[in-house]
Amino acid sequence: MASVTANRVDERLQQAPLLTRLLSRPELGAIAGTVLVFAFFAVVAGGSGMFSLKGVITFLEVSAQLGILAVFASLLMIAGEFDLSVGSMIGFAGVAIAIPVTLYGWPVWTAVLFAFGVAVLVGYVNGYITVKTGLPSFIVTLAGLFVLRGLTIGLTRLLTGRTQIPGIHKFSEGDWLAPLFGSDAFKGLFVWLAARGWIDTLPNGAPAVPGIPVSILWWLGLTAVATWVLLRTRFGNWIFACGGDKNAARNVGVPVDRVKIILFIGTACAAALFAAIQVLKFGSADTQRGLLKEFEAIIAVVIGGTLLTGGYGSAIGPAFGALIFGTVQMGIFYTGVDTDWFKVFVGVMVLVAVIFNNYIRKRMTEAR
Amino acid sequence: MRKLASVLGAAALGVALSAAASAQEQIRIVMVTHGQAASGFWSVAKKGADDADADLADTVVEYRSPETFDMVTMAQLIEAAVASKPDGLAVSIPDADALGAAIKGAVAAGIPVVSLNSGSDVARDLGVMVHVGQTEFEAGEGGGEKMKALGVTKAACLNQEVGNVALDLRCEGFEKGLGVKPDIIATSIDPTEVKNAVTAYLTKNPDAQAIFILGSDPAMPAVEAVEGMGLIGKVKLATFDLSEGILEAVRDGKMEFAIDQQQYLQGYLPVVLLRLYKKFGLMPGADVLTGPGFVTKDNAADVIAWSAAGYR
Numbered sequence: 261m262a263s264v265t266a267n268r269v270d271e272r273l274q275q276a277p278l279l280t281r282l283l284s285r286p287e288l289g290a291i292a293g294t295v296l297v298f299a300f301f302a303v304v305a306g307g308s309g310m311f312s313l314k315g316v317i318t319f320l321e322v323s324a325q326l327g328i329l330a331v332f333a334s335l336l337m338i339a340g341e342f343d344l345s346v347g348s349m350i351g352f353a354g355v356a357i358a359i360p361v362t363l364y365g366w367p368v369w370t371a372v373l374f375a376f377g378v379a380v381l382v383g384y385v386n387g388y389i390t391v392k393t394g395l396p397s398f399i400v401t402l403a404g405l406f407v408l409r410g411l412t413i414g415l416t417r418l419l420t421g422r423t424q425i426p427g428i429h430k431f432s433e434g435d436w437l438a439p440l441f442g443s444d445a446f447k448g449l450f451v452w453l454a455a456r457g458w459i460d461t462l463p464n465g466a467p468a469v470p471g472i473p474v475s476i477l478w479w480l481g482l483t484a485v486a487t488w489v490l491l492r493t494r495f496g497n498w499i500f501a502c503g504g505d506k507n508a509a510r511n512v513g514v515p516v517d518r519v520k521i522i523l524f525i526g527t528a529c530a531a532a533l534f535a536a537i538q539v540l541k542f543g544s545a546d547t548q549r550g551l552l553k554e555f556e557a558i559i560a561v562v563i564g565g566t567l568l569t570g571g572y573g574s575a576i577g578p579a580f581g582a583l584i585f586g587t588v589q590m591g592i593f594y595t596g597v598d599t600d601w602f603k604v605f606v607g608v609m610v611l612v613a614v615i616f617n618n619y620i621r622k623r624m625t626e627a628r
Numbered sequence: 629m630r631k632l633a634s635v636l637g638a639a640a641l642g643v644a645l646s647a648a649a650s651a652q653e654q655i656r657i658v659m660v661t662h663g664q665a666a667s668g669f670w671s672v673a674k675k676g677a678d679d680a681d682a683d684l685a686d687t688v689v690e691y692r693s694p695e696t697f698d699m700v701t702m703a704q705l706i707e708a709a710v711a712s713k714p715d716g717l718a719v720s721i722p723d724a725d726a727l728g729a730a731i732k733g734a735v736a737a738g739i740p741v742v743s744l745n746s747g748s749d750v751a752r753d754l755g756v757m758v759h760v761g762q763t764e765f766e767a768g769e770g771g772g773e774k775m776k777a778l779g780v781t782k783a784a785c786l787n788q789e790v791g792n793v794a795l796d797l798r799c800e801g802f803e804k805g806l807g808v809k810p811d812i813i814a815t816s817i818d819p820t821e822v823k824n825a826v827t828a829y830l831t832k833n834p835d836a837q838a839i840f841i842l843g844s845d846p847a848m849p850a851v852e853a854v855e856g857m858g859l860i861g862k863v864k865l866a867t868f869d870l871s872e873g874i875l876e877a878v879r880d881g882k883m884e885f886a887i888d889q890q891q892y893l894q895g896y897l898p899v900v901l902l903r904l905y906k907k908f909g910l911m912p913g914a915d916v917l918t919g920p921g922f923v924t925k926d927n928a929a930d931v932i933a934w935s936a937a938g939y940r
């Protein structure tokens with residue numbers, strides 16, 4: 261009797277077969293959805309330039325910018341909270357960079373750090389109010405959405421007399437920190453590839469795209485780091501615990517409030533990063549930047565398999581969610597459909613992707 | 629099974645769409661503007677583009693605009709347009725910093741580019757072949773000359789967006805046309821504020837003979853203010869851009885004229901120009917001015933009908 265139990269490994273320690281483990285991951289549905297979306301556009305828009313080098317970089321860049329927001333939004337949603345203020349935070353952080361630079365002559369790098377500082381503060385306030393009042397974060401950050409957008413417009417108009425701040429490029433040239441946000445990577449490699457004719461070129465022989473926009477590298481890097489944190493660290497376990505059962509988590513010693521506040525700071529900083537990328541890449545800031553991004557981020561997270569109720573999700577899923585969203589957003593362009601119908605198309609594609617993703621996940625988790 | 633059916637459905641739809649897109653060797657022109665779908669002004673410009681698409685059998689026009697006033701999304705739309713290698717690209721340029729790189733990219737890729745509506749001052753630097761639109765200074769100058777002809781010697785510009793360079797240019801042009809430096813009434817677009825500001829200005833300056841309104845938003849509150857003081861006809865009013873209320877005020881003689889930039893042409897003409905460039909290498913040697921067109925009491929009734937039909 262004793263020898264039998266000794267040979268059997270406790271079932272909690274048992275390793276499920278690799279395939280089963282892969283199939284039960286939250287991001288599986290999103291990956292399947294991505295395949296579906298790519299198949300759709302390969303058929304519909306295969307020859308239209310969407311899958312040329314420039315086309316690919318274009319939709320990857322759109323996906324990357326959304327993906328940066330989505331990764332942090334996903335961590336927060338796994339912990340059971342929402343942040344609806346990220347869209348407004350983008351506009352706010354954008355002018356927080358642009359006004360000090362253009363009006364007061366700050367070096368660009370100090371203005372970028374200042375914007376991140378503001379983001380930490382906003383995230384802390386969002387988180388602190390949410391955990392201290394016990395109000396739904398949906399409401400607290402909805403208030404943040406209005407307050408931040410209003411502050412953005414109000415302060416910008418008060419200080420500059422307008423709502424658009426152009427001309428940042430001439431300040432950011434030569435700044436040591438700016439290339440980290442607004443440049444293209446691997447330029448030399450692209451020139452080299454173009455010279456050999458391995459990638460598309462312009463008529464003058466230069467590569468069709470100058471390089472890989474750094475936003476794509478940020479997206480991949482942050483997704484990798486967030487995945488590692490979620491799956492391999494104590495803090496990652498705390499995040500799941502907060503969203504799973506707050507009280508149980510508290511009872512076993514998880515500092516729920518601290519975890520949530522840190523994650524709110526994370527989403528606000530993601531918004532600041534998004535703003536820095538846009539301001540430094542496009543050389544201007546305006547008060548309308550980031551409009552509706554909070555919902556796009558939530559859509560990407562949900563497509564990515566994270567539950568709206570918290571406690572379940574991943575960081576890779578939202579990356580695929582963002583890829584689906586970005587691909588659809590740019591892809592509709594190549595299908596030749598009138599942009600009046602764009603939102604219908606996006607809405608339907610999103611719904612189809614989520615239903616598909618849900619269906620796959622259900623089947624796989626049941627089959628186990 | 630159902631999944632299979634939906635995949636097949638998507639594939640079938642895809643084949644149908646791609647077949648429709650590449651039916652013949654057609655001239656494909658993409659127009660990217662900053663006009664939001666809900667804007668009354670821009671739906672007229674879009675109608676111009678749609679009509680050009682319908683009128684020209686060998687030309688396909690794809691009209692794109694971001695859902696919100698978002699220059700970054702607009703730049704990405706231009707990038708996507710370039711990747712799709714159209715025969716011609718028409719763009720509006722409200723923010724040369726944000727859009728400049730994408731437009732230069734289109735030029736570098738060998739795509740002929742025409743700009744429309746905004747961007748007359750930066751178009752050449754970006755490699756744009758020709759600009760189709762109204763130049764603000766000249767439009768203001770035309771308004772000033774008309775006011776001068778009406779015998780006005782003291783006037784004010786009503787500026788509802790202080791700091792908007794385009795509006796400043798309109799008022800500077802007005803000054804040149806009128807030959808007298810106008811006062812400036814600075815307000816927001818809030819109708820109560822506009823009305824009170826105009827009333828206060830006319831009370832303080834009883835010798836003022838005209839108010840030149842720099843946009844359509846504050847026009848009707850200004851008319852109300854002047855009407856409320858019983859000064860219609862004594863204080864001459866004119867405005868930029870059209871609306872139903874403005875047209876009726878012009879028809880009824882409450883306003884002298886409205887300056888129309890005829891944005892239908894801004895949607896229609898770039899398509900024609902790019903098509904002719906593709907076919908025969910033709911391109912005008914100077915920018916195409918779609919405005920100022922003047923709506924006065926004489927033609928206001930016609931314009932009201934055209935406005936209702938979506939052309940003005």
